[in-house]
Amino acid sequence: MNELRKQGSLCDVTLVAEGRQFPVHKVVLVSSSPYFRAMFNGTMSESSQELVNLPAVQSSALRQLIEYIYSGEVEVTEENVQSLLPAANLLQLSWVRDSCCRFLQSHLHPSNCLGIRSFGKFFIENSFLTNLLSRCSFMFRFTRRQYKFYRRKLCRSRQRRRVS
Numbered sequence: 001m002n003e004l005r006k007q008g009s010l011c012d013v014t015l016v017a018e019g020r021q022f023p024v025h026k027v028v029l030v031s032s033s034p035y036f037r038a039m040f041n042g043t044m045s046e047s048s049q050e051l052v053n054l055p056a057v058q059s060s061a062l063r064q065l066i067e068y069i070y071s072g073e074v075e076v077t078e079e080n081v082q083s084l085l086p087a088a089n090l091l092q093l094s095w096v097r098d099s100c101c102r103f104l105q106s107h108l109h110p111s112n113c114l115g116i117r118s119f120g121k122f123f124i125e126n127s128f129l130t131n132l133l134s135r136c137s138f139m140f141r142f143t144r145r146q147y148k149f150y151r152r153k154l155c156r157s158r159q160r161r162r163v164s
Contacts, residue, residue, distance in 0.1 A: 001028055002070040013040075014051050015066070020059040021051070022066055032069045035092040061087035068096055076103040082119065 011023035029036035039046045046052045061083040068074040081100050088096035
């Protein structure tokens with residue numbers, strides 16, 4: 001099916017994101033995602049359209065998710081995780097969403113924990129993200145306590161120098 005898609009053969013719908021068009025097969029999308037199952041099996045207007053616009057999805061993320069749907073493979077990187085996670089969440093591709101969460105969790109660091117926490121708040125219903133957000137909060141509190149500790153220690157050492 002992936003070869004047919006790449007050739008544009010027998011595609012029955014075209015997904016559009018940021019003006020880029022992606023010809024695909026409805027049956028493949030429907031078999032992979034509850035989102036597309038509802039879109040194409042129900043009474044939604046998209047079920048009879050040839051062009052389906054996805055304004056909330058970045059074209060780069062949609063391209064990768066279509067590749068994932070057809071091949072079962074996706075690479076999550078620092079460059080794509082912020083566009084891939086919201087798109088996978090919207091399109092209900094839970095394996096990709098969870099892979100993005102695991103990636104963020106494995107790259108959690110005091111220097112990025114607040115950014116990841118802010119970003120993750122949009123997807124709080126996911127158990128991976130709930131765990132990730134609690135780890136971010138813990139890391140932030142730990143870092144703040146360490147900062148306060150070293151700041152007090154520095155102040156004491158400066159006071160001792162003045163006294164001496």
